[in-house]
């Protein structure tokens with residue numbers, strides 16, 4: 001399967017006088033991917049990020065956004081078409097939350113009604129109450145302001161979001177919450193996100209792939225699993241000992257979640273010829289309201305795929321999509337099972353995580 005590329009850097013450099021602060025950096029970001037850039041302070045993360053939307057012009061190399069060289073694009077339009085979230089939020093203090101969220105829409109002269117509707121929609125998307133729209137930034141906590149920052153970046157519905165240490169200024173608990181919310185949001189909006197952090201845990205958690213920068217050079221690039229297996233001395237030192245285990249404690253279980261599990265409608269026979277049954281031991285019975293009633297081992301179905309209600313086994317205790325792969329495996333070990341249902345408090349049954357997909361992560365066959 002060929003994947004669509006949203007952002008591509010080809011040997012991109014940035015010079016300030018004689019100083020090469022970004023040095024022939026090349027990478028591609030696939031559509032819908034969260035690509036994390038990490039590295040020590042001053043290594044060039046922010047500069048690289050800002051060159052993507054040309055807040056900082058590059059000195060050499062090529063930058064392609066959705067296949068077009070940014071040199072051929074109108075800079076103002078390019079900036080507006082890409083969402084941008086920064087650490088200290090940058091909300092305008094004299095504007096209400098609604099005006100802040102709709103700022104770009106106002107600039108681009110969208111009708112007032114549309115600005116209001118979009119702000120209402122987005123404040124909900126980022127999990128804040130509607131009545132906050134009339135408040136001013138100073139009347140919100142740091143974490144809440146950060147959510148507004150995300151809402152504002154989404155206002156013009158960009159395909160690409162640039163996030164520069166977006167959760168750097170909040171306490172660890174709020175930070176974890178914001179990371180979980182971002183992952184949840186990303187599941188439904190599927191944006192291409194280039195995310196800068198200097199927190200390795202955060203990189204493992206939100207990144208599909210991670211690029212490590214050192215003194216302007218990209219020294220390592222890969223999935224979290226590939227990164228922790230790097231032989232590079234600098235990378236090994238940078239991510240620290242024990243990172244291999246940290247990865248399991250950090251990568252969200254949703255990364256190995258299977259949504260293509262075999263289902264059958266309650267009161268209907270199971271189609272035993274269905275391809276989707278391959279590799280599965282159970283079929284999941286879905287009720288008319290789309291909730292899951294439980295499961296039936298394929299071996300206990302009648303030969304024509306029929307079954308009776310009393311054959312349906314209730315789902316075992318579900319886990320939240322926020323847990324890590326390590327916790328999921330722990331739950332399985334405790335319960336003596338090889339799989340777990342994942343249920344979201346709000347949106348319900350998300351899917352199944354199997355022991356073997358957790359193992360697949362070790363083998364590196366998953367992102």
Ligand SMILES: Nc1ncnc2c1ncn2[C@@H]1O[C@H](COP(=O)(O)OP(=O)(O)OP(=O)(O)O)[C@@H](O)[C@H]1O
Pocket residue numbers: 016021039040041042043044045046047048198
């Ligand atoms: N306008 C400028 N003129 C000269 N040098 C600059 C300029 N802006 C940034 N630099 C230098 O470029 C290098 C990279 O800066 P950048 O802001 O990209 O680092 P960073 O990786 O984002 O660091 P941090 O983690 O501290 O945010 C730094 O050494 C910085 O001093």
Ligand SMILES: [Mg+2]
Pocket residue numbers: 045046047164
């Ligand atoms: Mg920076």
